[in-house]
Amino acid sequence: MKLKLILVGKSAFDFVKEGELVYEKRLVHYLPFEKLILPDIKNPKNLSLEELKKKEGELILSKITNQDFLVLMDENGTHFSSTKFASWLEQKVNEGTRSMVFVIGGAFGFSKEVYNRSNQLISLSKMTFSHQLVRVIFLEQLYRAQTILKGEPYHHE
Numbered sequence: 001m002k003l004k005l006i007l008v009g010k011s012a013f014d015f016v017k018e019g020e021l022v023y024e025k026r027l028v029h030y031l032p033f034e035k036l037i038l039p040d041i042k043n044p045k046n047l048s049l050e051e052l053k054k055k056e057g058e059l060i061l062s063k064i065t066n067q068d069f070l071v072l073m074d075e076n077g078t079h080f081s082s083t084k085f086a087s088w089l090e091q092k093v094n095e096g097t098r099s100m101v102f103v104i105g106g107a108f109g110f111s112k113e114v115y116n117r118s119n120q121l122i123s124l125s126k127m128t129f130s131h132q133l134v135r136v137i138f139l140e141q142l143y144r145a146q147t148i149l150k151g152e153p154y155h156h157e
Contacts, residue, residue: 001092002032002099003142006063008056008106009040011132019136023143030146036063049108057111060103068101070118072110073134077121082155085122086145102142104134 011017020035027033038059044052064070069092080088092100102122103114107130110118124137147154 001089001097002034003027004034004036004068004099004101005139005142006060006101006103007035007037007135008060008104008131010037011135013132016132016136020139023136023139026143027139027146030143030150033142038063050111052106053108053111054113056106057114060105060110060114061117064101064117065099068099069097069120071100071102071120071122072114072118073102073104073124073138074109074121075123075128077123079123079126082141082144083148083157085141086148089145090149102138104131104138107131 011020024033024035038056041047041052041055047055089100103110105114115121124134124141129137144155
C-alpha cells in the first residue's frame, strides 16, 4: 500500500520540520510514502472561515483520486491505541487498499466537501493539538504502526 500525507500550509517551526524528517526517513524503509505540502491560501484575513476552508478543500481534493482511501485527521474522529491503529492499517492492506491518503488540515478544519469525500476520520487524542504538532505526532504513529506490524522492538506494552 502507498501512503500519502497531505499537509495544509508550511510549518512555521524548525523543530516540527526536523521531527517530520526523522520519521519520514524511517517510514520509507517500510512502504512507499509521500508527503505533499499544499501552499498557504493567500490573504486569508480577507476571507471568512468558510471561504478559507472551501479554498483549502479545493486544493486537497485536487490532489486525490477516486481510488484513494481518504483519511482526515479530525478531532471528532475515531480514537485508536497504537496497536489498534496498526491493526486497522493492516486490515486496510488485507482489504486491498492500494493508496491511502491522510490529511492534516489547516487550523480551522475541513470544508464540508472534504468531509463528504472522506472515508474515515481519525483523532489522535481527546486533547486539542496545534495542526503543526499533529504533523510530527502522526508521523511518529505511522512509523510506530509499521514497527508493530513487523514485530520490531520500538513499541513497548
